[in-house]
Amino acid sequence: MIQAFIRQLFLLLLLMAMQVMVFNHMHICGYATPLICVYFILTLPLATARWAKLLWGFATGVVFDMFANTPGMMAATLTLVAMVQPHMLTLIAGVDKDDSDDENTAPTIARLGTLPFMRYITVGVLLQCIVFYLLETFSFFSITDTLINIVGSTVLSTLIIWAIESIREKL
Amino acid sequence: MAALIEFLKKYNYWFIFILLEVASFVLFFRFNSYQGSVWFTQTNSVAAKINKIYTDVEAFVHLDEVNSKLTAQNSVLQMQVSQLRDQLKDATRKLSINDRHILDSLSGYTMISARVVSASIVKNENYIVIDKGSADGVKPEMGVVGGGGVVGIVRMVNSHYSLVLPIINRNSRISCRIRRTGYYGSLLWDGGSIYYANLVGVPQYARAKRGDAIETSGYSTVFPPGLFVGKVCDIKHAPDGLSQQLVVNLGTNFGNLRDVSVFENLHKQEIQSLIEMNDSLNNKL
Numbered sequence: 001m002i003q004a005f006i007r008q009l010f011l012l013l014l015l016m017a018m019q020v021m022v023f024n025h026m027h028i029c030g031y032a033t034p035l036i037c038v039y040f041i042l043t044l045p046l047a048t049a050r051w052a053k054l055l056w057g058f059a060t061g062v063v064f065d066m067f068a069n070t071p072g073m074m075a076a077t078l079t080l081v082a083m084v085q086p087h088m089l090t091l092i093a094g095v096d097k098d099d100s101d102d103e104n105t106a107p108t109i110a111r112l113g114t115l116p117f118m119r120y121i122t123v124g125v126l127l128q129c130i131v132f133y134l135l136e137t138f139s140f141f142s143i144t145d146t147l148i149n150i151v152g153s154t155v156l157s158t159l160i161i162w163a164i165e166s167i168r169e170k171l
Numbered sequence: 172m173a174a175l176i177e178f179l180k181k182y183n184y185w186f187i188f189i190l191l192e193v194a195s196f197v198l199f200f201r202f203n204s205y206q207g208s209v210w211f212t213q214t215n216s217v218a219a220k221i222n223k224i225y226t227d228v229e230a231f232v233h234l235d236e237v238n239s240k241l242t243a244q245n246s247v248l249q250m251q252v253s254q255l256r257d258q259l260k261d262a263t264r265k266l267s268i269n270d271r272h273i274l275d276s277l278s279g280y281t282m283i284s285a286r287v288v289s290a291s292i293v294k295n296e297n298y299i300v301i302d303k304g305s306a307d308g309v310k311p312e313m314g315v316v317g318g319g320g321v322v323g324i325v326r327m328v329n330s331h332y333s334l335v336l337p338i339i340n341r342n343s344r345i346s347c348r349i350r351r352t353g354y355y356g357s358l359l360w361d362g363g364s365i366y367y368a369n370l371v372g373v374p375q376y377a378r379a380k381r382g383d384a385i386e387t388s389g390y391s392t393v394f395p396p397g398l399f400v401g402k403v404c405d406i407k408h409a410p411d412g413l414s415q416q417l418v419v420n421l422g423t424n425f426g427n428l429r430d431v432s433v434f435e436n437l438h439k440q441e442i443q444s445l446i447e448m449n450d451s452l453n454n455k456l
Contacts (some may be wrong), residue, residue, distance in 0.1 A: 075194070
């Protein structure tokens with residue numbers, strides 16, 4: 001239990017360091033910024049209690065907000081993602097919570113297969129980008145810019161998460 | 172009662188979800204006004220320190236490149252200095268009253284050089300944090316200038332860091348004029364591209380042309396007059412029909428801004444006290 005928690009914490013710190021130090025400084029063409037913190041929420045072990053998922057989401061969001069100077073935005077976004085994550089797993093990736101034989105079983109690329117996993121990640125990242133950018137602009141005034149932001153960031157984040165997941169699988 | 176407890180047990184995550192979302196939105200609305208973002212950047216010295224380490228490392232990695240650039244620049248500048256010194260000998264006798272005025276007003280300013288620690292450029296309310304604070308003599312309302320031109324105005328300071336309101340923030344307003352003709356207006360930014368801002372309130376008869384240089388007017392005590400801001404790249408009619416709106420291509424590239432200077436006006440106190448004296452006289456009348 002404690003071991004699993006520490007492993008999660010370590011992964012979170014690593015992801016946040018990458019997000020804060022590298023990805024927050026990338027603005028491809030002024031639009032696409034990789035937002036990879038959702039990866040942590042999407043790959044929480046299946047057996048994690050729902051309230052624990054929510055708290056992880058909120059905590060991840062607050063840390064991101066502190067460094068990106070977007071108070072509350074990512075916290076609200078990731079709490080929402082953590083809320084719908086179990087439903088997305090069942091609906092999109094076709095995983096049942098009862099499948100988990102071990103408390104550490106997580107939705108990985110090896111377990112779900114490449115296509116269902118990518119589908120699941122894409123939807124999760126898209127949800128994150130939509131909520132985050134709508135909160136950030138908080139108006140429909142420049143909706144085209146916001147849409148380009150959402151699409152660009154979704155594509156970029158999904159690709160980077162795919163890369164990270166592939167590397168993790170090899171380890 | 173037992174059914175109620177059972178219900179609460181089963182759906183506890185809904186309450187946590189609502190609680191956390193409410194907390195997020197409290198943060199969102201409480202801290203997203205401009206001043207609010209200060210709490211996360213300024214008072215949060217942990218984030219500022221980590222950001223500083225990041226910039227330090229980045230600066231170190233680029234040292235080679237910077238060094239060669241500086242050397243090249245240095246030699247060019249030295250050549251310029253010797254040329255200018257010769258020209259100055261002839262020119263000092265012919266200085267117009269206006270030029271002398273500009274030189275005089277510049278002598279009232281001192282500069283503090285600083286480094287950008289963190290900056291945002293993709294939001295509507297952007298900010299820049301620099302690594303000099305009240306301990307180094309930076310005070311609110313001081314002007315900040317980079318290599319390419321005017322950057323913004325210091326908004327808040329703590330002991331070692333300051334928050335700068337750059338031109339590319341919707342709350343920024345800087346008095347500027349057209350260098351060629353002297354007509355002035357306010358430089359505003361309305362979101363969108365970080366390379367362009369608008370000079371509004373310029374009279375129709377100002378005869379601005381594309382390519383005209385825009386500089387600070389010096390009407391506020393923040394900037395000395397004549398600092399380069401950008402170039403006119405488009406001219407539009409303002410909605411009120413009375414004035415023009417000039418689209419200005421900013422001289423400062425906020426995307427890779429690193430070294431800046433903070434301008435301190437030594438005579439600001441005197442000017443302020445004059446204004447206050449005038450106000451108190453008006454109150455008495």
